[in-house]
Amino acid sequence: MSFINYLSREINCKIVYYGPGLCGKTTNLQFIYNKTNPEAKGKMISLATETERTLFFDFLPLALGEIRGFKTRFHLYTVPGQVFYDASRKLILKGVDGVVFVADSQIARMEANLESLENLRTNLAEQGYSLDKLPYVIQYNKRDMPSIAPVEELRAMLNPGNVPDFEAVAVSGGGVFDTLKAIAKLVLTELKRSGG
Amino acid sequence: MTNPQMVMYEEEFNQIQAIVDRLVKEANARVVFIIDKNGQLIAASGDTEQIDTTSLASLTAGxxxxxxxxxxxxxxSEFTTQFHEGEQSNIHIQLVGNRVILVVIFDNKTSLGLVRLRVKKASEELNRIFEALLQKVQDPARETPFAEITDDDIDNLFND
Known part of the structure; x- marks a missing residue:
């Protein structure tokens, strides 16, 4: 649910990075944080365990520029990927305007990808959303790893709806901004379509 | 969508700002702010320069x-009030009308009792304003900034 402030002339939107444990959601946000001008970003918050696994969420506020005199601000969130944090994941989806599903390209993680995608659908449905109607993109991450599935295979398995998808290596940043731009654009287009 | 769009207009903002300004004084608080349940900051008053309000808003919503x-x-259905006690600062968090969150940060210059009393009164007033705002937002005839936006405008945002 975006927030339009006529007084400060701001449009605020919420984007959630979803995906299985260790697929690189936090790494996406860290790369964006490191490569963004200080004036365009706020502090990045990570609520993580002592072993740096996301416990509740990561949060990064980002300003992307102005449209017709309105500043566009995006709040990026990640969810904890580990299966047993499902209650927390549901909470973070509340009020979401757009979803990035980060898939782990490694063959060994195919089942985890499918399980997480199914979990995303279920949790969105519980909040009254449908993944088919939300602005939604997919990122095939970890393309630099040795035992990875071909993109066509990942696409057939995870992207039957043919939404925009991107290959990425989030640790070095490849594909990270392409993914972000695509989802931001879809969110703004949806706001325009639905009349805000 | 399950939740209606949150929109803020000047008229309502001024009413809300007046309430938070008054609450800072009457409760003798350091900072008062209002955020929506998704973590967007709506209004703030008091010594806000010392505080990263964006981060605090997101964490409070979480x-x-x-x-x-x-x-x-x-x-x-909800736990509507939370209180966190620190050595120097305390935070009182109140859910208002299950829609927005009223946060009061205070130190030993005041007391929890006074804060609770003032928050209660402010909550009732805020609830009325947000009710009215919601009605206004749901009016199908309302103007939005999006009607004017073209696909080119959106594309231009990403041409760097």
Whole structure:
């Protein structure tokens, strides 16, 4: 649910990075944080365990520029990927305007990808959303790893709806901004379509 | 969508700002702010320069969401009030009309009792304003900035 402030002339939107444990959601946000001008970003918050696994969420506020005199601000969130944090994941989806599903390209993680995608659908449905109607993109991450599935295979398995998808290596940043731009654009287009 | 769009206009903002300004004084608080349940900052007053309000807003919303999740497990609808006590600062968090969150940060210059009393009164007033705002937002005839936006405008945002 975006927030339009006529007084400060701001449009605020919420984007959630979803995906299985260790697929690189936090790494996406860290790369964006490191490569963004200080004036365009706020502090990045990570609520993580002592072993740096996301416990509740990561949060990064980002300003992307102005449209017709309105500043566009995006709040990026990640969810904890580990299966047993499902209650927390549901909470973070509340009020979401757009979803990035980060898939782990490694063959060994195919089942985890499918399980997480199914979990995303279920949790969105519980909040009254449908993944088919939300602005939604997919990122095939970890393309630099040795035992990875071909993109066509990942696409057939995870992207039957043919939404925009991107290959990425989030640790070095490849594909990270392409993914972000695509989802931001879809969110703004949806706001325009639905009349805000 | 399950939640209606949150929109803020000048008229309502001024009313809300007046309430938070007054609450800072009457409760003798350091900072008062209002955020929506998704963590967007709506209004703030007091010594806000010392505080990263954006981060605090997001964390407070996360906190309220987590508490709401716990309430659900216990078959409560919500826990509407939270209080965190520190050595120097304390935070009082109040859910208003299950829609927005009123946060008061205070130190030993005041007391929890006074804060609670003033928050209660402010909550009632805020609830009325947000009710009215919601009505206004749901009016199908209202103007939005999006009608004017073209696909080119959106594309231009990403041409760097």
């Amino acid at each position: 906190n309220i969401a987590a508490t709401g999740g716990m309430a659900k497990l216990l078959r409560e």
